[in-house]
Amino acid sequence: MSLLVVGSVAYDGIETPRGKVDRVLGGAGTYIALAASHFTKVRLIAVVGDDFDPEDEAILHRRNIDLEGLERVRGKTFYWKGVYSRDMNQRQTLATELNVFADFKPRIPASYRATPHILLGNIHPNLQAGVLRQAPDRQFVAGDTMNYWIERTPDELAQTIRQWDSILINDEEARQISGHDNLKSAAREIHAMGPRTVVVKRGEHGATLFRDDHCFIAPGYPLEDLVDPTGAGDAFAGGFTGYLASRGYRDAGESGIADLRRAVVFGSVMGSFCCEDFGVGGLRGLKQRRIEDRYQEFHDLTAH
Amino acid sequence: MSLLVVGSVAYDGIETPRGKVDRVLGGAGTYIALAASHFTKVRLIAVVGDDFDPEDEAILHRRNIDLEGLERVRGKTFYWKGVYSRDMNQRQTLATELNVFADFKPRIPASYRATPHILLGNIHPNLQAGVLRQAPDRQFVAGDTMNYWIERTPDELAQTIRQWDSILINDEEARQISGHDNLKSAAREIHAMGPRTVVVKRGEHGATLFRDDHCFIAPGYPLEDLVDPTGAGDAFAGGFTGYLASRGYRDAGESGIADLRRAVVFGSVMGSFCCEDFGVGGLRGLKQRRIEDRYQEFHDLTAH
Numbered sequence: 209m210s211l212l213v214v215g216s217v218a219y220d221g222i223e224t225p226r227g228k229v230d231r232v233l234g235g236a237g238t239y240i241a242l243a244a245s246h247f248t249k250v251r252l253i254a255v256v257g258d259d260f261d262p263e264d265e266a267i268l269h270r271r272n273i274d275l276e277g278l279e280r281v282r283g284k285t286f287y288w289k290g291v292y293s294r295d296m297n298q299r300q301t302l303a304t305e306l307n308v309f310a311d312f313k314p315r316i317p318a319s320y321r322a323t324p325h326i327l328l329g330n331i332h333p334n335l336q337a338g339v340l341r342q343a344p345d346r347q348f349v350a351g352d353t354m355n356y357w358i359e360r361t362p363d364e365l366a367q368t369i370r371q372w373d374s375i376l377i378n379d380e381e382a383r384q385i386s387g388h389d390n391l392k393s394a395a396r397e398i399h400a401m402g403p404r405t406v407v408v409k410r411g412e413h414g415a416t417l418f419r420d421d422h423c424f425i426a427p428g429y430p431l432e433d434l435v436d437p438t439g440a441g442d443a444f445a446g447g448f449t450g451y452l453a454s455r456g457y458r459d460a461g462e463s464g465i466a467d468l469r470r471a472v473v474f475g476s477v478m479g480s481f482c483c484e485d486f487g488v489g490g491l492r493g494l495k496q497r498r499i500e501d502r503y504q505e506f507h508d509l510t511a512h
Numbered sequence: 513m514s515l516l517v518v519g520s521v522a523y524d525g526i527e528t529p530r531g532k533v534d535r536v537l538g539g540a541g542t543y544i545a546l547a548a549s550h551f552t553k554v555r556l557i558a559v560v561g562d563d564f565d566p567e568d569e570a571i572l573h574r575r576n577i578d579l580e581g582l583e584r585v586r587g588k589t590f591y592w593k594g595v596y597s598r599d600m601n602q603r604q605t606l607a608t609e610l611n612v613f614a615d616f617k618p619r620i621p622a623s624y625r626a627t628p629h630i631l632l633g634n635i636h637p638n639l640q641a642g643v644l645r646q647a648p649d650r651q652f653v654a655g656d657t658m659n660y661w662i663e664r665t666p667d668e669l670a671q672t673i674r675q676w677d678s679i680l681i682n683d684e685e686a687r688q689i690s691g692h693d694n695l696k697s698a699a700r701e702i703h704a705m706g707p708r709t710v711v712v713k714r715g716e717h718g719a720t721l722f723r724d725d726h727c728f729i730a731p732g733y734p735l736e737d738l739v740d741p742t743g744a745g746d747a748f749a750g751g752f753t754g755y756l757a758s759r760g761y762r763d764a765g766e767s768g769i770a771d772l773r774r775a776v777v778f779g780s781v782m783g784s785f786c787c788e789d790f791g792v793g794g795l796r797g798l799k800q801r802r803i804e805d806r807y808q809e810f811h812d813l814t815a816h
Contacts, residue, residue: 294693295693389598390735390738392734392736393736413714413717413732414717414731416731416734423734423813424813424814424816425731425732425734426814427718427729427731427814430695430696430720430727432696432697434694469815472816473816506816509729510814510815511773511814512728512730512773512774512776512777512810512811
């Protein structure tokens with residue numbers, strides 16, 4: 209099975225206590241696609257400017273990611289710059305230059321239309337909805353969003369979320385969108401908005417999956433060498449949906465809980481690798497064997 | 513096997529977003545003893561004033577806790593009062609009246625001397641050391657401490673910690689005592705100070721056990737009805753050491769990892785119950801069956 213990914217491809221400037229890089233390949237769509245590509249065929253929809261480096265394109269190409277949906281337009285690629293706090297749990301945005309991303313209107317190429325699984329990265333809810341209108345035969349939709357859309361476009365967000373099978377958000381966003389401090393109550397409220405499966409990403413504290421009365425927790429991986437958390441949540445989303453796509457997952461009936469649990473762990477695995485190097489360094493050269501070994505490590509971390 | 517517990521017995525005034533109580537039975541020694549009493553015979557060493565209510569003593573007595581070491585002296589029982597933040601992750605102390613606790617010198621009664629397992633609650637490091645001098649035949653020692661002693665009596669603390677098999681502290685304290693932000697590095701540093709087993713309590717985010725190169729994580733229980741977190745860390749310590757005592761645990765060789773893992777989960781179970789009611793309300797009337805059921809729930813939360 210294959211996965212359609214819609215999200216940003218960007219250049220990032222990143223400063224963490226471990227160092228500093230600038231104009232490195234980034235963007236949610238990039239992290240998602242790279243992570244998911246270890247599990248399934250990925251088809252990317254994104255936009256870049258004419259400054260986009262062929263070497264960066266080659267990074268995606270080498271992971272066998274279908275780039276027919278990668279639009280190239282005149283102008284500069286989306287640029288983001290940020291600096292992390294000492295414990296890397298907070299970050300401050302220093303620059304956001306949307307550039308060609310400002311006019312991004314995702315169009316699904318004909319060759320992508322039959323893709324059964326869709327992951328909607330964190331873009332304007334109306335664009336997310338537009339993607340779904342172009343994919344009537346989809347089998348499973350997961351989506352991400354953020355505080356910016358929760359605050360500014362709550363109605364548009366509610367419209368698109370209603371069509372999602374699964375939502376992936378962080379704990380703060382879950383509280384904000386639901387109005388509940390308690391995560392379990394928040395998940396129930398979000399479920400009522402549409403998505404049957406609610407995955408709350410909790411950074412270094414792991415991830416929690418809520419589905420009906422079911423709850424599953426993957427711990428945060430005890431990383432000793434945290435270099436750069438940029439993209440970890442997106443890598444999680446890529447591992448999660450990539451694994452589900454590889455299983456031909458459908459969100460129907462009672463089945464699938466075992467797949468969802470493993471998907472959360474594979475998401476956590478990919479998020480943990482992402483943090484071990486700057487930018488996409490932790491994901492781009494990853495060997496399948498290391499992914500399997502770390503999956504086993506996750507198992508051993510909690511088995512009793 | 514039996515467990516000797518040294519710690520405070522107190523009256524607490526507690527305000528949380530869920531309500532307010534005053535002069536209810538509390539203190540680390542109380543929470544530890546009540547939690548541990550579900551697993552093993554507990555012998556308590558503590559001090560109370562002449563205002564200590566026989567009904568509160570009966571709460572301990574009904575759990576079959578040996579109170580020969582509970583000193584009654586003239587004066588008032590230790591009193592603490594605090595108020596919690598909206599999400600209950602922070603608390604502000606409004607009053608600390610040490611009263612009879614100010615002159616507490618733990619003495620081990622002759623009938624307690626053969627107790628193989630010892631849990632040193634969070635008291636002055638010199639008093640903790642004094643307890644160990646009176647218990648030369650002990651088999652296993654776990655201890656707790658806090659930022660107050662880490663800042664004010666680092667040398668005395670280092671002296672006593674050297675003799676512990678296991679230390680139970682929260683994440684902030686682990687960072688403070690080790691000087692490392694990263695928990696894995698912090699645990700390695702603390703290990704070098706003496707305790708082979710380092711258990712880091714992370715509140716709603718669960719608990720992590722480090723031992724040699726081994727790491728085990730119990731998730732935070734997804735409580736929907738958090739009423740009062742007071743004593744949850746102590747209840748954790750009681751469940752942890754109570755279970756180890758019931759297994760006749762010795763910290764020797766490579767064995768015992770399975771016991772330690774289960775002990776962390778039983779600690780988490782007791783901590784979660786503790787939060788479901790004010791004061792010791794969540795622990796005092798607890799049935800064995802509910803403990804076993806919740807242990808299974810913890811298993812199901814992370815199994816994959």
